[in-house]
Amino acid sequence: MIVCSCNVVSDDDVRDCLGAETERVSVxxxxxxxxxxxxxxxxxxxxxxxxxEHVAVARCSGNGDCDNCQADQLAA
Ligand code: FES
Known part of the structure; x- marks a missing residue:
């Protein structure tokens, strides 16, 4: 999905750009x-x-302590 119409940048382009980044970077x-x-x-x-979203997932250790894991548990 295009997220920046001025530069024709998709959400996948942004995620690819972030790569293995675990620190929050500016727009x-x-x-x-x-x-x-x-x-x-x-x-x-x-x-x-x-x-x-990317940083939260990259920092998740998979032990259920992060906000994303807890949100998944609440949604289940
Ligand atoms: S939509 Fe205009 S700068 Fe991204």
């Missing part, structure tokens, strides 16, 4: 890594959310 850093510049900025919140 600006994501754009720089992809070789783009933010233009209108409407996508910033969505990209920030993708970064948050």
């Amino acid at each position: 600006g850093a994501v754009f720089r890594t992809m070789g783009h510049e933010p233009k209108c900025g409407r996508c910033a919140r969505n990209i920030s959310g993708i970064v948050d």
Whole structure:
């Protein structure tokens, strides 16, 4: 799904850019890594959310203590 229409960047492009990153990076850093510049900025919140999700999953040790695991347990 396209998350930045100005630069035609998809959610998968953002995740690929983050790779094995476990530290939270700024939206600006994501754009720089992809070789783009933010233009209108409407996508910033969505990209920030993708970064948050990615970092949460990357930091998960799989023992059920992280917020994502607990949310999954609540949803089950
Ligand atoms: S939608 Fe991303 S800069 Fe405009």
